Amino acid sequence: MILEIATLTIKKGLSSDFEKSFQEAQKIISSMKGYISHELKKCIEKNDKYIxxxxxxxxxxxxxxxxxxxxxxxxxxxxxxFYEPFPIVEHYK
Known part of the structure; x- marks a missing residue:
């Protein structure tokens, strides 16, 4: 199993809209071959940052x-x- 970690910085003030769009987008990723699971976590210290x-x-x-x-x-x-800058994505085993 491989863990993808994406650090997402959302344009200021758009976090609520991003979360709504993500509700739709997660249906896409969860239907893909090789997908196992996912979690979206919101940063406590920085309002517009997620992993x-x-x-x-x-x-x-x-x-x-x-x-x-x-x-x-x-x-x-x-x-x-929604992203600014574009996310950094890394893979871990």
Whole structure:
């Protein structure tokens, strides 16, 4: 199992809108091949900061299966306009 950790900084004042969009987006990621589970955690000290933790069977399930899919295009439309700067994403085993 691989853990993807994405540090998400949301544009100031848009956290509530981001959380609503994420409710829809999580349906996309949870339907993907190799997906195991995910959690979105909001930072206590910084109101517009989150971490997204996603467990995948393999790195390829995330990097190729998800990111190169049609479903990822919908994920991008729902979420990417909230980020500033673009998230740092790392994988752990």
């Amino acid at each position: 997204l933790l996603v467990n995948w069977e393999t790195v390829e399930d995330h990097e190729i299966g998800f990111r190169k899919s049609e479903e990822y295009q919908e994920w991008k439309k729902l979420l990417h306009h």
